[in-house]
Amino acid sequence: MTLLTKNQITELCVFIEKRIEKKGCDHSLKNTFEWAEKKGIDIADLIDVLEFNGGFCDCEVTMNLPEDCDLQLVAGYKELDLKNPFKIPLNFQQTENKIYTKALFSSPEYAHNNYTKNEELIIPAPFGFKPKKRVRKSMHFFNGTESELPTEIGVVKEIEPINGKEFAKKIRDLKLKSFMNFSERDAEYYFSRIEKIDIGKPMGTHFMEKSGIGGTKIDLKIHKVIFRK
Numbered sequence: 001m002t003l004l005t006k007n008q009i010t011e012l013c014v015f016i017e018k019r020i021e022k023k024g025c026d027h028s029l030k031n032t033f034e035w036a037e038k039k040g041i042d043i044a045d046l047i048d049v050l051e052f053n054g055g056f057c058d059c060e061v062t063m064n065l066p067e068d069c070d071l072q073l074v075a076g077y078k079e080l081d082l083k084n085p086f087k088i089p090l091n092f093q094q095t096e097n098k099i100y101t102k103a104l105f106s107s108p109e110y111a112h113n114n115y116t117k118n119e120e121l122i123i124p125a126p127f128g129f130k131p132k133k134r135v136r137k138s139m140h141f142f143n144g145t146e147s148e149l150p151t152e153i154g155v156v157k158e159i160e161p162i163n164g165k166e167f168a169k170k171i172r173d174l175k176l177k178s179f180m181n182f183s184e185r186d187a188e189y190y191f192s193r194i195e196k197i198d199i200g201k202p203m204g205t206h207f208m209e210k211s212g213i214g215g216t217k218i219d220l221k222i223h224k225v226i227f228r229k
């Protein structure tokens, strides 16, 4: 579905340029939103399309949006995967009875689409899970294990030593929809990504899609995040 036509993009850029010519860009999407509201364009859909094209503020919208094509709505949430809900890589090898001492927690220091309570234990949401608050569609997210609300960033913290099996049971016992099927294998993969990362380091999560013989393969990644100052 087309969200912005070529002509609308030009119109939007002219509108923004007139505004920021005088006052400069305050690195928000203020003027973009004002224009979109007048045109009756859905703001949440618009943010997704703009972010996908590198338009995180008014000046970036004018610089980064393509000039010669319509912009389509980013595809919506995908179907849940019942066999492998968290998309753990198929070649991941579990280690029986290994003890882990680190997990991820949300942090007020990282406010990137963070709707969790402060310092909740967080776990990636299953593939296709619709977040209860808006996050960027170009990213995956963690859910808080108390609030079940999303955050894009977590930090590594120490926990009481635990193995994958016990941890998975604890998480399932929370009776949250997103973690109902959180298995020992899912727990082992989660811990294995974190165990070598230093305490206090921020981490994010995304899905890596690879197309090849036999179709598209989607793997969960949990990775260090480096912030540019």
Ligand SMILES: [Zn+2]
Binding pocket: 025, 026, 027, 028, 057, 058, 059, 060
């Ligand atoms: Zn800007």
